[in-house]
Amino acid sequence: AAVTRQPAAEEYRDAIAALPLKQSSTPSRRLLQYKSTWFLEQWVPGTIALHRRFEARAGDIILASLPKCGTTWLKALAFAAAARARYPPGDGDRHPLLRLNPHDCVPFVEVTYNAGEEAKLNAAPSPRLVTTHAPYSVLPTSVTESSSCKIIYICREPKDMLISCWHFLNKHSKYNTMPFSEIWNSIYNGTYYGSPIWEHILGYWNMSKTKSDSVLFLKYEEVLRDPMTNVEKIAEFIGQPFSDAEKEAGIIESIVKLCNFENLKALGVNSKGIHQKLIAEVPSESFFRKGVVGDWVNYVTPDMAERMDEFLAEKFRGSGFSF
Numbered sequence: 616a617a618v619t620r621q622p623a624a625e626e627y628r629d630a631i632a633a634l635p636l637k638q639s640s641t642p643s644r645r646l647l648q649y650k651s652t653w654f655l656e657q658w659v660p661g662t663i664a665l666h667r668r669f670e671a672r673a674g675d676i677i678l679a680s681l682p683k684c685g686t687t688w689l690k691a692l693a694f695a696a697a698a699r700a701r702y703p704p705g706d707g708d709r710h711p712l713l714r715l716n717p718h719d720c721v722p723f724v725e726v727t728y729n730a731g732e733e734a735k736l737n738a739a740p741s742p743r744l745v746t747t748h749a750p751y752s753v754l755p756t757s758v759t760e761s762s763s764c765k766i767i768y769i770c771r772e773p774k775d776m777l778i779s780c781w782h783f784l785n786k787h788s789k790y791n792t793m794p795f796s797e798i799w800n801s802i803y804n805g806t807y808y809g810s811p812i813w814e815h816i817l818g819y820w821n822m823s824k825t826k827s828d829s830v831l832f833l834k835y836e837e838v839l840r841d842p843m844t845n846v847e848k849i850a851e852f853i854g855q856p857f858s859d860a861e862k863e864a865g866i867i868e869s870i871v872k873l874c875n876f877e878n879l880k881a882l883g884v885n886s887k888g889i890h891q892k893l894i895a896e897v898p899s900e901s902f903f904r905k906g907v908v909g910d911w912v913n914y915v916t917p918d919m920a921e922r923m924d925e926f927l928a929e930k931f932r933g934s935g936f937s938f
């Protein structure tokens with residue numbers, strides 16, 4: 616029989632009350648530390664539920680990222696590739712991505728638990744395609760010890776990630792305007808969502824090296840430079856490689872075209888209205904801003920950039936990872 620669960624915030628109330636807290640200049644941006652990682656308070660109940668309750672099924676595909684690293688795009692690309700038999704990407708105007716925001720096609724596990732919608736996760740047909748902003752260390756063992764779960768991580772050059780985040784938060788109805796220095800310093804003082812970000816990145820990076828069948832590590836900049844190769848990589852990784860016939864029919868191009876920044880941004884569903892499925896309401900258009908590499912040059916001085924680069928290079932030293 617189905618067990619009715621309380622929404623995660625109620626269920627974990629006591630555990631949450633005991634977590635270390637960091638204030639922010641914006642009252643609705645408080646951070647809590649769970650399992651050595653700083654999360655936006657509103658995401659914590661769902662994150663705890665992910666850790667304690669999410670039961671991976673064979674073949675589940677889990678997309679993972681820090682916020683503002685290309686999550687929305689990865690959702691679109693992975694969904695279009697994984698569901699291509701049911702929804703051919705070049706098939707007129709019937710594709711779900713033409714009428715649904717990518718966040719509605721591929722849910723965040725945390726958001727789903729937070730909303731008390733665990734039943735939806737359980738009812739989704741296999742293989743499930745879901746997303747998380749949690750670090751590898753918070754994923755449940757049913758995911759990390761599975762031999763058939765697939766994790767795809769996307770990272771992005773942090774200066775661009777910060778600029779993207781600043782714009783995003785400033786479009787948030789609840790967060791009001793955030794001083795630029797606060798977002799810039801969030802890397803240094805560990806208040807960026809998912810901090811420390813180097814541990815978030817290295818957790819997945821290291822696993823992509825030791826368990827390359829289970830973890831695929833992508834970079835936003837590389838996907839942007841060569842989307843075709845990366846879509847092919849994604850399809851192969853999830854065990855659905857493109858056949859020669861599909862390649863000849865141009866299906867990879869169709870997926871890239873469907874998920875192209877300008878294409879998605881221009882759609883009614885992504886350009887008008889408010890997106891309510893995340894933990895706070897955000898204008899739908901805020902997921903699609905500029906979609907370029909190197910926009911940070913328009914916001915910070917070369918000195919600020921250099922200091923950030925050096926600080927991070929130190930954190931990644933010896934890991935084999937660089938941006």
Ligand code: A3P
Nearest residue numbers: 683684685686687688779875876903904905906
């Ligand atoms: P910018 O703010 O730099 O434009 P996330 O999806 O993780 O929130 O990341 C958002 C960033 O990805 C934004 O970056 C957004 O414009 C960009 N983005 C969204 N859809 C994209 C797409 N289809 N192609 C390339 N970039 C995309």
